[in-house]
Structures are given as C-alpha cells and as structure tokens.
Amino acid sequence: MKHTIKRIVLDAAQKAYENGALLSDQVPEMEIEEPRHQSHGDFSTNFAMISAAIQKMPPRKIAESLISSIETLAETSGEIGSLIEKVEIAGPGFINFFLSNKAWYPVLDRILEQDKRYGASDMGKNEKVQVEFVSANPTGPLHVGHGRGAAVGDSVGNILSFAGFDVQKEFYINDSGRQIRTLGTSVWIRLLQKAGKEIKFPEDCYQGDYIMDLASEIHEKEGDRFFQKDEDEAIAHCAKFAAKKILKGIKEDLSDFGVTFDQWFSEQSLYDAGRVQKAIDDFKSKDLIYEKDGALWFRSQDFGDEKNRVVVRNNGLTTYFASDIAYHMEKYERGFDRVIDVWGADHHGYIKRIDASVVASGRKSEHFEVILVQLVNLLRRGKPFQMSKRAGDFVTLKNIVDEVGKDAARFMFLSRSYDSGLDFDLELAKQKNSNNPVYYVQYVHARITGILLKAKQENIIQDIDFNKGKNLYLLNAAEETNLIKILDAFKENVEKSAQTLHPHVIFTYLMSLASAFHSYYNKHKVITDDKELTLARLSLVLGVKKVIRNALTLLGVTAPERM
Known part of the structure; x- marks a missing residue:
C-alpha cells in the first residue's frame, strides 16, 4: 500500500506542475510512513516539506496544491477515489492519508x-551473494554459540533469496594447520593413557570427553598394533580420523537444526591447489607483501587496518590469515558480487585485515560484509544455568536441540538482534503457552x-x-x-x-x-x-x-x- 500511496503522490505532483501550481517537476526522495497515532491517518508523507527549496514555496502551500491535485485525480479515477477517504494537512506541512476499508481488501x-x-x-535483482556461516573447526562438537550463528546465517540466506538475490550458503572447513594437529595430539595422548602410560594431559589440548571416545574408537579399529606407529604418523592418523568423525557429527547436528549448505569448502584444498602460495605471490608482485625479520607481512595498514599482518612466519609456516586471503579471493573468482561472513563476536578484530585483503585484491569494501553474533547466556527459570556437558568447556548445540527442539531453539536464537547478547531460558522455550x-x-x-x-x-x-x-x-x-x-x-x-x-x-x-x-x-x-x-x-x-x-x-x- 505504501507503493500505491507513493505513486498517487507522484502523479498528483506531476499534475500540479502541469497546471502551474508547482514550479518544478523535480521530486526529491520522499518518505511514506505510518503515523504513530491512528488519528493522523493510515499514511503520511513529508513531500511538501522536502520540496520547499525546490518549489520556492512554503510547505503548506505545496501541500494544498498536492491535495487539490489528488482530489482531481480521485474524481477521474475510480481506483483512487475508492482508496482514499480523505487527505489532510498536519503541522508544518505533513500530508496525512485516510484510506477506506475497501482499500485493504485487495491485499x-x-x-x-x-x-x-x-x-x-x-x-536483489539476482545479485550473486555468498553467505558463509558456522565454519567451526572440526575439532569438537558445535556449541550453543555456533547455534545462534547457524540460525542467523541460515535465515539471512533465506531472506536474501526471498528478496530476489541469488544466494549460496557455504561452510568453510578449517581442516589444516595447528588446531588439527592439536586435535590429533589430543587423541594420541588419550590412546597412550588407555594403554597404561602415565602421561599428563596438556592444558592446550582438547579437554572434552569426546576426545576419549575418539581414542576408544581408534583403538577398537586398529588394536594394539597402532602403538607401534611412528609418533608423527600416529598423530596424523588420529587427526585425520578425528576431524572426519567430528565433521560428520557437525553435519548431523546442523541437519537436525534445519541447516543445510550448498557448499562445504575445505581449507586444505586451498593449499592442495596452490591457491595460498598464488595469493602470496600475487600480493608480493604488487608490493603488498614485504619481508621483515625473516617473515612475510601484508601491508594491511595501507588499507585501514591498525597494523600490518604476518602471512608467513619466520619458520616458513603460513598463518591462518594467509589462507583466509586466498579463500576470499577464491570466493570472488567464483563470481560472487557480494560476500557475507557470519562470525562470533570474538572475531571483531579480524574484520579490518580481511577487508584490507579484499580491497587489495581489487574489490570494493562494500562487497564484503561481516555479521558479528554476540554471546548466548543460558538460563533456566531466569537463573544462569550450566547444562551437564561432555564437550569440555561448553554446552553443545545438540544438547539444546534435544531439550527444547529445533523450532524453539531457532526462534529463540533469532528473538533479538544478533549484535546484542541473548538470554536463552530453556524452561521458557519448552512452555506450551x-x-x-x-x-x-x-x-x-x-x-x-x-x-x-x-x-x-x-x-x-x-x-x-x-x-x-x-x-x-x-x-x-x-x-x-x-x-x-x-x-x-x-x-x-x-x-x-x-x-x-x-x-x-x-x-x-x-x-x-x-x-x-x-x-x-x-x-x-x-x-x-x-x-x-x-x-x-x-x-x-x-x-x-x-x-x-x-x-x-x-x-x-x-x-x-x-x-
């Protein structure tokens, strides 16, 4: 109906200009709004006030001319006459529209x-948009924070698609680097402990009971002969087995949560295809990467970041930022006009460096957006609550879905703006009232x-x-x-x-x-x-x-x- 009212205003303005009641046919961008008070009608426009400078007339005189034209149009157009009951001037020049009941029936x-x-x-005019969300490391089960990010990312994708964008949803699998090796080490040590070796479990390893479960599965499949393997080989095997098993669980948990992806993209595939090195070489050729203290640095400060960032350490190992540069370059090469990443709030400091790499690769900053999802506070009957957990330091998404159901979980996750913290009361989510x-x-x-x-x-x-x-x-x-x-x-x-x-x-x-x-x-x-x-x-x-x-x-x- 707002579009209909706007069309009527534009037609009336044109008629007023043709009749000499207005001096210009130029129309500034007006607002059509619903008044706060019902007594002010169904819709209101600020057309007269924002046109005063162009028309060189007082707003109320412009409003009078416009209303006169609307009344003339209503006499000649049965549609307009049946829609509008009356039009009034309010305050300094607002034009209020009162619609008849029959105006609403076509809805x-x-x-x-x-x-x-x-x-x-x-x-959206079919603009190609990629929404990447969750993208959890396959080093443990999804937690409640991932759940909120999943609900937000999936819904954003659905809404953009419904609004005419060509949307692809993607999960980026961080299956390379230090965290995967730490996962393998964690499982390997638990295996050795199961074999009776007295080894203190390191604090920087993954602590959840699920690590013990993974160790038991490997032992059941491989038997005692597994302990004869070279340690590096054993850790690599544990890492591969555990990451694959955890990723399978992540996919199942997301499916149960109603989330599916068009693409699951592997970080390791960037290395296997030489894309990370290619991105580094490309930036080096443009003097966007330079060497200092034996390491390679990206000039992110030139693009608005607070400081330059390391992409290759002095030991020759690439950083996560290096693969992220390559990954985002690859996204645009796939033809996406716009890339949206959904991250946890703790990644706030990472935005500028990725934005810098996007701009450095030849894209505009507005083609890259980040949704930062704030934390979830679990409550039970209004009081802070810690559910019994087997994942280490967090409550799993599966725990939540099993207790309150997919629909309640998603709806509660979306009940507040994602840039605000969320209190999630488990008992409230189960009530049938x-x-x-x-x-x-x-x-x-x-x-x-x-x-x-x-x-x-x-x-x-x-x-x-x-x-x-x-x-x-x-x-x-x-x-x-x-x-x-x-x-x-x-x-x-x-x-x-x-x-x-x-x-x-x-x-x-x-x-x-x-x-x-x-x-x-x-x-x-x-x-x-x-x-x-x-x-x-x-x-x-x-x-x-x-x-x-x-x-x-x-x-x-x-x-x-x-x-």
Whole structure:
C-alpha cells in the first residue's frame, strides 16, 4: 500500500506542475510512513516539506496544491477515489492519508493468489551473494554459540533469496594447520593413557570427553598394533580420523537444526591447489607483501587496518590469515558480487585485515560484509544455568536441540538482534503457552488450520485452502482492518530484513501479527450464523495463516497444522 500511496503522490505532483501550481517537476526522495497515532491517518508523507527549496514555496502551500491535485485525480479515477477517504494537512506541512476499508481488501486477494510467494521481492535483482556461516573447526562438537550463528546465517540466506538475490550458503572447513594437529595430539595422548602410560594431559589440548571416545574408537579399529606407529604418523592418523568423525557429527547436528549448505569448502584444498602460495605471490608482485625479520607481512595498514599482518612466519609456516586471503579471493573468482561472513563476536578484530585483503585484491569494501553474533547466556527459570556437558568447556548445540527442539531453539536464537547478547531460558522455550514466543506464533497457524477444518466439515467451504477471497466488503471491524494492514506490511519487512541483514525483523513482525490475530480472535467469531460474513472472515484468517507460514519458513521454523 505504501507503493500505491507513493505513486498517487507522484502523479498528483506531476499534475500540479502541469497546471502551474508547482514550479518544478523535480521530486526529491520522499518518505511514506505510518503515523504513530491512528488519528493522523493510515499514511503520511513529508513531500511538501522536502520540496520547499525546490518549489520556492512554503510547505503548506505545496501541500494544498498536492491535495487539490489528488482530489482531481480521485474524481477521474475510480481506483483512487475508492482508496482514499480523505487527505489532510498536519503541522508544518505533513500530508496525512485516510484510506477506506475497501482499500485493504485487495491485499487478501494477493495473499491467496500468490500463496508461498507472497512477500517475495525482486529487490536483489539476482545479485550473486555468498553467505558463509558456522565454519567451526572440526575439532569438537558445535556449541550453543555456533547455534545462534547457524540460525542467523541460515535465515539471512533465506531472506536474501526471498528478496530476489541469488544466494549460496557455504561452510568453510578449517581442516589444516595447528588446531588439527592439536586435535590429533589430543587423541594420541588419550590412546597412550588407555594403554597404561602415565602421561599428563596438556592444558592446550582438547579437554572434552569426546576426545576419549575418539581414542576408544581408534583403538577398537586398529588394536594394539597402532602403538607401534611412528609418533608423527600416529598423530596424523588420529587427526585425520578425528576431524572426519567430528565433521560428520557437525553435519548431523546442523541437519537436525534445519541447516543445510550448498557448499562445504575445505581449507586444505586451498593449499592442495596452490591457491595460498598464488595469493602470496600475487600480493608480493604488487608490493603488498614485504619481508621483515625473516617473515612475510601484508601491508594491511595501507588499507585501514591498525597494523600490518604476518602471512608467513619466520619458520616458513603460513598463518591462518594467509589462507583466509586466498579463500576470499577464491570466493570472488567464483563470481560472487557480494560476500557475507557470519562470525562470533570474538572475531571483531579480524574484520579490518580481511577487508584490507579484499580491497587489495581489487574489490570494493562494500562487497564484503561481516555479521558479528554476540554471546548466548543460558538460563533456566531466569537463573544462569550450566547444562551437564561432555564437550569440555561448553554446552553443545545438540544438547539444546534435544531439550527444547529445533523450532524453539531457532526462534529463540533469532528473538533479538544478533549484535546484542541473548538470554536463552530453556524452561521458557519448552512452555506450551503464550509466554513462549514460538508457541505463541505457531499456535496461530495451528488454530487457523482447526478453524478451516471445521468450516469444511460444516460444508461452509469445499477446500481448506480455498483460494479466492469471499465477501471481503463485510470485513469492517477495526481489528480486521488492522490485521490486513499488518499482512500488507510483510513484503516491506522482508525487504528491510534483507537490507539490514537482521532476521529478527521477521521475528518482531511475526510477534505483531500473532498479537493482532489473538486480539481479533478473542473478540470476533470466525464461523458465525451469517454464512456470507463467515466466508469473509475465513478468507482473512487464511491470509494470516499463509503469511505466518511464509515468515516462519524464512526463519527455518515449521508451521504446524496442529499443536
């Protein structure tokens, strides 16, 4: 509806110019907003005030000219006349629009017609975007922090795709370097301990019980002969076995969490293909990498970083930054116009150096974005809580999903902006009442399914998913108009979420829609003795059901038929 009002304003401005009421046909970028107070109408525009300098006229005079043109258009256009009830000037020159009830009825027809595509947008114009998220080292199970990052990254990808972008989701497997060797060492020492050797377990090794489980698996497969291996060979074998096993577990945990990837990209493959060395050589040829104290340094300070960064240590070993440079260069070579990385908040200091390498490789800084996901505080009944754990120092994502379920976990992870800390109350997430946000929203979908099923059983409708709005002119209650207004705003919220990369925008929208439905349902019966009114209200609640489903789908949450 905002687009419709904007079109009417533009047409009226053009007509006012042609009639000599305005001095210029130039139109600045105006705002069409919903006033805070209902008494100020359905929409308001600042057109008159921002046009004052161009038109060389007082804003109120511009507003008067515009309203006169709108009234003329309403007389000649049945569409505009049926949409607008009245237009008023407010304050220094705001123009307020009051719409008729019938202006909102086409929204329901669009929802029923477009179904799963309602709310979709072509805003992205098929721009190729890669969203890389989770990307946990395969050195241990996913923890609750990874869970929030997974929910955010997956939802951002879904929302961008729905908004018209060509999206690929990717997991970067850090399967090379020191951490993988530490993993192998950890398992090897546990193996030696199982064999009765008294060895103190190093503090810098991985501490979780899962390391002991991996050692037991290797011993079961290889037997005592494994202890005859050369230590380096044994550690390498342990590292390879453990990383593969852990990665399999990571994939299973993410699948259970509703997250799938288009691509799993191996860090080791960059070395195997010579891409890391190629990136270093390329930067050296451009004098972007120089030698100092036996090490190679990237001139990241020239691109806004606080200092230059080592890419090859003086012992000849490359740093993680070196492979990250190569990895991001490879992303753009695959044809992505825009790269979005989802990282934990502790990686904040890493952004500028990666951004510097992207710019140094010939890309613009705006083609690279980082979403920093803040920490999750686990609570139980409002109090800090530490779940029993076998992973070392953290609660696993699997623990959370097993206790509260995928839907509740995802919805709670997305209930606040990712750049704010999140309190996650496990008991709240399991409640079957309106205090639990996911239950509050999903129950709307299930309740409407029940209403439609009853209508079919009573032969009021032939099909639960009937696709034509009936008798919509009978929807005159204030709560009905309010519901349709919220349904109309879905596409705008999708685009806002895509622009800001904030999936909690959809969460907030869902809570508003659910609240409006509950208020409506508590005041009005859907199935009444008046069949014509019943059909109109069934069309309304069916529209609500479809939008609830579409919005939940963007967040990776199911829309249950019954609860």
